[in-house]
Amino acid sequence: MVPKEKIDSILEGYDKDDITIATLCSHSSLQIFHGAKKAGFKTIGFSVSQDTRYYDAFPLGKPDELIRFQDYDEIFERAGEFTDRNVVLIPHGSFVEYIGPKKFEKLEIPCYGNRAVLQWESDRDMERQWITSAGVSMPRIINDAREIDKPVLVKYHGAKGGRGFFVAKDYPDFKMSIDHTQPYNIQEYVLGTRYYLHFFYSPLKQDGYKVSRGGTMELLSMDRRDESNIDELYKLGSQEDLKKHGLYPSFVVTGNVPVVIRESLLPKAFEMAEKIVNRSYDLFGGIWGPFCLETIVTDKLEFKVFEISTRIVAGTNPFISGSPYADLIYPGLSTGGRMANEIKGAAQENILEQILT
Ligand code: AMP
Numbered sequence: 001m002v003p004k005e006k007i008d009s010i011l012e013g014y015d016k017d018d019i020t021i022a023t024l025c026s027h028s029s030l031q032i033f034h035g036a037k038k039a040g041f042k043t044i045g046f047s048v049s050q051d052t053r054y055y056d057a058f059p060l061g062k063p064d065e066l067i068r069f070q071d072y073d074e075i076f077e078r079a080g081e082f083t084d085r086n087v088v089l090i091p092h093g094s095f096v097e098y099i100g101p102k103k104f105e106k107l108e109i110p111c112y113g114n115r116a117v118l119q120w121e122s123d124r125d126m127e128r129q130w131i132t133s134a135g136v137s138m139p140r141i142i143n144d145a146r147e148i149d150k151p152v153l154v155k156y157h158g159a160k161g162g163r164g165f166f167v168a169k170d171y172p173d174f175k176m177s178i179d180h181t182q183p184y185n186i187q188e189y190v191l192g193t194r195y196y197l198h199f200f201y202s203p204l205k206q207d208g209y210k211v212s213r214g215g216t217m218e219l220l221s222m223d224r225r226d227e228s229n230i231d232e233l234y235k236l237g238s239q240e241d242l243k244k245h246g247l248y249p250s251f252v253v254t255g256n257v258p259v260v261i262r263e264s265l266l267p268k269a270f271e272m273a274e275k276i277v278n279r280s281y282d283l284f285g286g287i288w289g290p291f292c293l294e295t296i297v298t299d300k301l302e303f304k305v306f307e308i309s310t311r312i313v314a315g316t317n318p319f320i321s322g323s324p325y326a327d328l329i330y331p332g333l334s335t336g337g338r339m340a341n342e343i344k345g346a347a348q349e350n351i352l353e354q355i356l357t
Pocket of ligand 1: 139153187188189190191194225227251294296306307
C-alpha cells in the first residue's frame, strides 16, 4: 500500500485549479470522462490492450487525451509523469482487476476512494466478515457439502464475472460437478429478485440523508444485470435435462438494465448502506464515494447482500443523464458526474487529501 503520507505529499505539489482525471478505457469510462468533462476537468484515457476507437462514436464521453501503454507495469514506471500533471485516478472494476488489487494498492498516483478497502473486498471471507459484522444479512454458508438439502451456489475462490459457479440441488449433484483441486465455498441459493443498489457516501456533504458518523448517503441509481446464459436458460426446459446434454447455467454479465425498487424497501436499503459504511470505518478507515450493494430481495421482502463493489459499477452506465433517484437530488447527474463534483468541491476547498489515497 502506498503510505498515505506519500500521497498527501504528492498532493501538496498539485495545482488544485488544474486537476486532470484519468482512468482506464473500459467498464464505465465513457461515463467517467463525460462527468469529468462536464465538471470542467481535463481527462486522460489509459489503454493497454483496449481498443479505443469506439470513443469516436461518443464524442461527449471521449477523453481529451489517450495514452497507450505497452503493459500495466508501464503505468507504474511513468507515475511521476502523471503526478507532475496533477492527475487523479478514478478506479473502476476493470482497472483494479487488470492490474490486480494487491498491485493497484502500490500505484503512486492519487486515487479517488480508500485503497485499504481492496483487501477486504477481494477476499470473500473478509468481505463476509465486514458485511455480517455490520449487521447486514448475507446468503448462508454451508460448511459441509453433505448437508446440502436445498439449492446452493458453489463459488470457486477467485471466480470472476459469473464464471466458475455452479448450482447444486443435493449432495450427489454437488459431487458430480465439484472440482476438488480448487478452493470453493458453498452458499444457499437465495431465491428472489436481484437489485444492484448504487449508493454514494460523501463524508464531506452535510445536507441530505445524514449518516451517524457524519456525512450523507445518496442513492443514485439501481440496475439489474443481464447474465448469460442463466437469464435465458428457462426457455430450453429443465436444468436437469439440459445437464444431460452438457448445458450448464453460467452467470456471465453481458449488460445492465435500469430498475427501481418498491418505495417501501428504500428505508431498509439506506439502513444497510449506513451500517456497512459505519463498519468500514471501524475496520479499515472507511469507504467513501460510490459503492454498490448487490442484493436479492426474497418474497418475504428481505434483502440478502451477496456482494459489495466499492467503486463505480458498470450498472451505473444506463444513467449517464440521470436516473429516477439521482434526478431527485441532482437532475441529470451520473455517478461519474457525482465523483467529478466531489473531487472539484474538495479541490476548491483544498481538502483533496480527505478523499484521495
Ligand atoms: P457474484 O460473482 O457474487 O457477483 O455473483 C454473480 C451472480 O450469481 C449474481 O449476479 C447472481 O445472479 C448470482 N448469485 C450470486 N450469489 C447468489 C446467491 N447466494 N443466490 C442466488 N444467486 C446468486
